Amino acid sequence: MDAQGRGRADDIDPADQWVLNPNTGEYEMRLPPSAPQSGVPGPRKPPASDTDPSALGSTQPLGRSAAPGRAGPETPGRAVPPPRRRRGAPAPEEPLPGRRGRRPSKKAAKSKKILLWTGGVMAFVLVAGAGAAYFYIEHLNSNIASVSDDGASTGGFEKDKAINILLIGTDKRTGAGNEKYGDAGSVGHADTTILLHVSKDRSNATALSIPRDLIVDIPDCPTTQADGSQKVIPGTPKTRFNTSLGQDDRTPSCTMRTVTELTGVKPDNFMVADFNAVKTLTSAVGGVEVCLGKDIDDPDSHLKLSKGNHTIEGEQALAFVRTRHSVGFGGDLSRIGLQQQFLSALMRKLKDNDTLTSPSKMLDLAEAGTKALTVDSQLSSIGKLKDLGLELGKLNTKNLTFATTPVIDNPAEKVPTTVVLNESSAPQVFDMIKNDVSFTAVKEKKKKEAAAVAARLKGTKSAASEVRVRIMNGGAVAGSAQETLSWLQVEEGVTKSENAGNAPAELAKTTLEYAPDQADQARRLADIMGLPGSAMKPGESVDNSQGVPAMTLTLGKDFKGAGSSQTTPTKAPADVDKSTADKVECAE
Numbered sequence: 064m065d066a067q068g069r070g071r072a073d074d075i076d077p078a079d080q081w082v083l084n085p086n087t088g089e090y091e092m093r094l095p096p097s098a099p100q101s102g103v104p105g106p107r108k109p110p111a112s113d114t115d116p117s118a119l120g121s122t123q124p125l126g127r128s129a130a131p132g133r134a135g136p137e138t139p140g141r142a143v144p145p146p147r148r149r150r151g152a153p154a155p156e157e158p159l160p161g162r163r164g165r166r167p168s169k170k171a172a173k174s175k176k177i178l179l180w181t182g183g184v185m186a187f188v189l190v191a192g193a194g195a196a197y198f199y200i201e202h203l204n205s206n207i208a209s210v211s212d213d214g215a216s217t218g219g220f221e222k223d224k225a226i227n228i229l230l231i232g233t234d235k236r237t238g239a240g241n242e243k244y245g246d247a248g249s250v251g252h253a254d255t256t257i258l259l260h261v262s263k264d265r266s267n268a269t270a271l272s273i274p275r276d277l278i279v280d281i282p283d284c285p286t287t288q289a290d291g292s293q294k295v296i297p298g299t300p301k302t303r304f305n306t307s308l309g310q311d312d313r314t315p316s317c318t319m320r321t322v323t324e325l326t327g328v329k330p331d332n333f334m335v336a337d338f339n340a341v342k343t344l345t346s347a348v349g350g351v352e353v354c355l356g357k358d359i360d361d362p363d364s365h366l367k368l369s370k371g372n373h374t375i376e377g378e379q380a381l382a383f384v385r386t387r388h389s390v391g392f393g394g395d396l397s398r399i400g401l402q403q404q405f406l407s408a409l410m411r412k413l414k415d416n417d418t419l420t421s422p423s424k425m426l427d428l429a430e431a432g433t434k435a436l437t438v439d440s441q442l443s444s445i446g447k448l449k450d451l452g453l454e455l456g457k458l459n460t461k462n463l464t465f466a467t468t469p470v471i472d473n474p475a476e477k478v479p480t481t482v483v484l485n486e487s488s489a490p491q492v493f494d495m496i497k498n499d500v501s502f503t504a505v506k507e508k509k510k511k512e513a514a515a516v517a518a519r520l521k522g523t524k525s526a527a528s529e530v531r532v533r534i535m536n537g538g539a540v541a542g543s544a545q546e547t548l549s550w551l552q553v554e555e556g557v558t559k560s561e562n563a564g565n566a567p568a569e570l571a572k573t574t575l576e577y578a579p580d581q582a583d584q585a586r587r588l589a590d591i592m593g594l595p596g597s598a599m600k601p602g603e604s605v606d607n608s609q610g611v612p613a614m615t616l617t618l619g620k621d622f623k624g625a626g627s628s629q630t631t632p633t634k635a636p637a638d639v640d641k642s643t644a645d646k647v648e649c650a651e
Contacts, residue, residue: 206433209443211287212333213316215323219441220331220451225499226261228451229319229333230270231308232340251337253308253318255384255402258328260496265457267501270406271492272399272467273322275305276481282324284317303481315439326493332451333439340435341381344409347427350376351408353383354649361389380405396467396482403465410460464502468492498621516596524590525583527556531613532575532588533605537566539573539622547618550625555591561607563615570619572597573629577614578604585614592616593628 220226232255256273283298296311307313307321315333323329345351352374360367366382366389368375375383384402391397433445442448469488472479495502532551536544544562551557575598577585585599604612623629 203429203433203445206430207443207445207448208437209440210314210437211316212319212439212441213284213286213314215284215316215319215330216333216439216441217329217331219447220454222450222454223263225263226259226451226454227328227330227496228259228261229315229322229330230257230259231255231315231318231333231335233308233335233337234305251309252305254305255399256304256318256322258322258326258330258496260328260499261455261458262499262501265454266459267462267503268455268458268464269496269502270403270463270465271326271496272403272465273304273325274395274399274468274470274482275303276395277304277325277468277470278302278473278481278483279304279307279321279325281307281313281317281321284313284320286312286314286316288312288314315437326496328493328496332442334442335437336435338381340431341384342377343431343435344428345376345380347431348376348409348412348424350374351380351405351412353405353408356649359386359389361386363388396470399467403467407460407465410463462501462503466492466502516599519582519596519599519601520586520589522586523583524587527587527591528558530557530584530588531559531581531607531611532557532584533561533563533607533613533615535563535566535615535617537573537617538569538571538620539618540624543618543622543624547616547625551591554626557588557591559613561613563607566617570617572621573617573619574598574600575614575616576600576602578602578612581612581614588614588616593630595630598629 217227220228231253233251234254252275254275256275258271258273259268260271261268278301281299281302284296286294286296288294294312296313296317299306304321304325307318308315315335319330319333352372354372355368355370358369361382364382364386366379366386368379368383384405385398386401387394387398390401438448442451469485469492470482471485473481473483494500534544534548534551544564548560548562551560573594575585575588575594577600579601581604582601588594589596589599605615607613621629
């Protein structure tokens with residue numbers, strides 16, 4: 064129902080009646096109080112004429128006048144004169160019978176309409192738009208296209224855990240004007256792929272770009288086809304990453320499985336955007352500002368811009384994110400940097416108050432966002448997207464890091480056209496994401512917590528021959544406990560160790576529990592195995608098979624194998640290209 068249907072004036076924009084409740088993070092409908100109505104019907108009054116001077120000159124607030132066709136409450140047997148008022152003043156509102164009148168609430172300030180900024184730009188667009196246009200939620204729901212995740216995801220994000228969203232941009236040329244860009248017959252490969260990791264405490268996030276020309280092993284993919292049939296698409300070893308989507312009827316779930324195989328990180332959800340998404344979303348916000356460090360004239364992408372700052376949208380924005388021959392080294396890696404700059408600019412524009420307090424822009428965003436994206440079946444409603452957006456909205460731009468998967472030219476090619484993982488730094492990057500380590504500076508509180516945990520490793524260490532430990536498998540690869548036992552006894556001299564079998568429950572992370580008087584032994588074993596301070600769990604000892612108190616080492620799902628350090632890096636490798644979303648960078 065619109066404003067007029069509720070008895071309001073015809074100059075109220077329905078979107079203006081939705082405001083953000085800062086206490087709940089939810090948008091709520093805020094209408095002026097309904098007009099009072101008497102408990103006893105009165106005689107009908109003729110409606111005011113359109114030309115009635117008194118009606119035109121009324122200064123009565125909206126929503127405070129008496130309802131047409133109703134009289135005030137009557138008292139049998141006596142006439143009660145109305146209260147006196149100043150000449151020209153509007154008639155006071157009559158309270159409902161048995162209730163005192165309430166003071167009209169002040170109009171909510173525009174600043175309260177500002178939605179918490181979302182680090183996942185696609186989710187932000189959907190949620191921010193849907194929040195401002197919640198009154199036609201069913202219409203927006205009908206806009207959303209979804210496909211099955213085919214069991215490749217975790218089952219969807221959870222509010223009390225870290226979040227991993229796979230953002231995929233395809234090179235499919237459907238849509239008006241898009242056939243002129245490159246291969247008009249493309250099946251829609253994974254042209255641009257970003258793994259967005261949001262920390263458990265929502266204080267930071269990492270957007271990791273995966274090069275389309277990276278050589279990977281694509282695993283077998285059970286998929287649900289467009290006609291609803293089930294099909295297992297055979298995997299392909301040593302092939303370009305971008306063929307994980309589109310090729311051989313592969314769906315986004317195949318890209319999801321490939322990312323898991325590559326990084327060890329299992330995404331919670333995915334979102335897929337085509338060329339139209341870039342055009343419609345930038346137009347919806349009135350364009351985004353980008354910076355160029357030189358003139359660009361790229362006939363392939365159709366981008367022609369001079370050095371300096373420019374506001375781009377629509378076709379020009381699409382040309383910007385597709386440009387590669389005129390920036391950097393002219394390859395896909397250079398284009399990734401340009402795309403990251405563009406996404407940072409779009410996020411800053413979305414965070415801008417002029418966007419979030421404009422009902423018309425918010426409605427445009429709602430339409431553009433819900434029409435432009437395809438999501439997995441776990442995110443197939445505005446309600447689910449809103450929940451995700453509220454989680455992502457807690458991020459700050461300065462703690463959102465854009466990074467690129469470390470790669471090197473493919474040594475198997477005389478003229479390199481593809482890349483392979485840089486094995487010296489890529490595993491470290493993947494490990495940081497898996498273990499929820501920020502790529503940006505950690506807050507002071509976190510530094511203190513980390514220092515307290517690290518202190519467990521400081522102090523005297525007993526000899527390896529004095530370390531008594533029971534080893535249990537709590538989620539590691541089968542046989543890990545025996546392998547570790549053999550390595551400790553033969554290679555490291557920890558002879559007072561034994562295999563205690565499987566742990567009563569699986570653990571995500573490897574832990575070492577010890578009694579206070581075993582701290583020296585714990586520090587020695589941590590030093591041998593490369594255990595971080597966070598793996599050290601002061602607690603109680605347990606008698607071993609000889610009846611002697613011993614520590615308990617439980618190998619968790621994160622166990623990397625005997626002889627491999629279990630410590631997660633706390634800083635990204637120096638050779639990893641990264642930037643944060645709050646800074647403006649000019650493309651060269």
